[in-house]
Amino acid sequence: MKLRILAAAVALAALGAGAVVAADEPQVVRQDMMKKVGGAMGALAGIAKGEKPYDAEIVKASLTTMSEVAKAFPDQFPAGSETGHETEASPKIWETMDDFKAKAAKFGTDADTVLATLPADQAAVGAALGVIGPNCAGCHEVYRVKK
Amino acid sequence: MALKKLLGGLVVLGAIGAGGFVFITAPERVPAETWASAGEPDLANGERIFYAGGCVSCHAAPGAADEQKLVLAGGLALKSPFGTFHAPNISPDETAGIGAWTLAEFGDAMTRGTGRDGEHLYPSFPYASYARMTVKDVTDLYGYLKTLPKSTNVAPEHELPFPFNIRLALGGWKFLYLNDAPRVELASAEETVKRGQYLVEGPGHCGECHTPRDMLGGLKTDQWLAGGPNPEGEGRVPNITPAEGGFGSWSAGDIVSYLETGFTPDFDSVGGAMVSVQKNMARLPKEDREAIAAYLKAVPAR
The missing domain is CATH 1.10.760 (Cytochrome Bc1 Complex; Chain D, domain 2)
Known part of the structure; x- marks a missing residue:
């Protein structure tokens, strides 16, 4: 009986360790980061389109998410993470890392600028999206391979 | 003897068959009066059709940005299982582009896949879709393309292995796949x-x-x-x-x-x-x- 519990515990620990390893892989980390930004964009767009009521806290939190991700994002591309985990990262990231970092930095700066004078109503959120939104396509078109 | 006759007969039949194939699948032209009745092009609608058709996606020089996209110099390589196609120059340049083409020639290319010299065009140019376009829209697009900048660029020839380099065979392709019928029947008539x-x-x-x-x-x-x-x-x-x-x-x-x-x-x-x-x-x-x-x-x- 004890042996069975022990075996089960070992199995569970192994499963848990496996999950932790997968979540730590840079490919997975950066995918999760992009999903967070997507969620933040969605929250802002919902307000801009009038589908959701204006909420200063949500606007602030969304912009903060973008700013934080933009700063940490370029560090998630270490050597060895070029392939695997269904990554859509283009090899160009590693070829022109400086430009890639500059694009991420501009995204972060744009988010910070908007954050500094928090958009105060629906129209202002729409205008802010007009500033921030093009960063997504601008970087994806060069550095993301859609499969 | 009987075998010889049979073989001879087969050769004759084959020749008739091949002749029939070429005859039936010869490049088509739209009746000339169709375009004669089209009237003056509406350039604003021509621009709208230009964007609906996405001409720039293949015919602008690869990597062209913003206003440069309106120079339809060609050159984009389109890979396919049949070989690599190179989009041609369709700017209004008289020699490198289509500036000297008449509306009828343009319309034949767009809706029948027939080139200026009466040759079959490859369906990498999506005339099998454009065949559904109205005379008015083709006319307006023709007029709009004339207003764009000229380019003297000459795109590379298509790189196609045998047998795909035989244009005559495209007649068979058109016989099978070129029509202007709706792709789906829809219940909604909205x-x-x-x-x-x-x-x-x-x-x-x-x-x-x-x-x-x-x-x-x-x-x-x-x-x-x-x-x-x-x-x-x-x-x-x-x-x-x-x-x-x-x-x-x-x-x-x-x-x-x-x-x-x-x-x-x-x-x-x-x-x-x-x-x-x-x-x-x-x-x-x-x-x-x-x-x-x-x-x-x-x-x-x-």
């Missing part, structure tokens, strides 16, 4: 759905990538817009029918918004070959994007 059907099946030529192809490169129309392997390389072209668990979860509003802004409902941004398509779609009047969305919600789920 004007906006019909407009969407026209834009998607005709000038927009969405099915050229979003519908799987058979071994001969013809569209599998029973799988209309169901997506499939990317003919240009790795990955898949998405299914854009209202399939459950897939594109069906997009509302008409989601589709309109995607075509306008390039953001999916999850706020991922448009990718791959669709990037340039979306930029063209964003230039259309909103009612056209709404019509496309209405049609995509109305087609059978695959």
Whole structure:
């Protein structure tokens, strides 16, 4: 009986360790980061389109998410993470890392600028999206391979 | 002796058959009076059709940005299982481009896949979709293209292995796959759905990538817009029918918004070959994007 519990515990620990390893892989980390930004964009767009009521806290939190991700994002591309985990990262990231970092930095700066004078109503959120939104396509078109 | 006669007979029959093939599948022209009655081109509508058709996606020089995209110098390499096609110069230059073409010559190319010298064009130029376009829209587009800048660039020849380098064989392809019938019969007769059907099946030529192809490169129309392997390389072209668990979860509003802004409902941004398509779609009047969305919600789920 004890042996069975022990075996089960070992199995569970192994499963848990496996999950932790997968979540730590840079490919997975950066995918999760992009999903967070997507969620933040969605929250802002919902307000801009009038589908959701204006909420200063949500606007602030969304912009903060973008700013934080933009700063940490370029560090998630270490050597060895070029392939695997269904990554859509283009090899160009590693070829022109400086430009890639500059694009991420501009995204972060744009988010910070908007954050500094928090958009105060629906129209202002729409205008802010007009500033921030093009960063997504601008970087994806060069550095993301859609499969 | 009997065998010799039989063989001789077969050769004669074969020759008649080949002659018949060439005769039946000879490049077609639209009756000249069709274009004579077209009248003066409406340039504003020509520009609208220009963006609906996405001419710049293939005919602008690769990598051209902003205003440079209006120089239709050609040169984009289009890889396919049959070889590599190179989009030609369609700027109004008289020698390198199509500046000297008449409306009838342009119309024959657009709707019949027949070149200026009476040759079959390759269906990498999506005339099998454009065949559905109205005389007015072809005329207006012709007029608009004339207003764009000239380029003297000469694009490379297509790189096609035997037997795909035999243009005569394209007559057979057209016999099988070139028609102007609707791709799907729709229950809805709403004007906006019909407009969407026209834009998607005709000038927009969405099915050229979003519908799987058979071994001969013809569209599998029973799988209309169901997506499939990317003919240009790795990955898949998405299914854009209202399939459950897939594109069906997009509302008409989601589709309109995607075509306008390039953001999916999850706020991922448009990718791959669709990037340039979306930029063209964003230039259309909103009612056209709404019509496309209405049609995509109305087609059978695959």
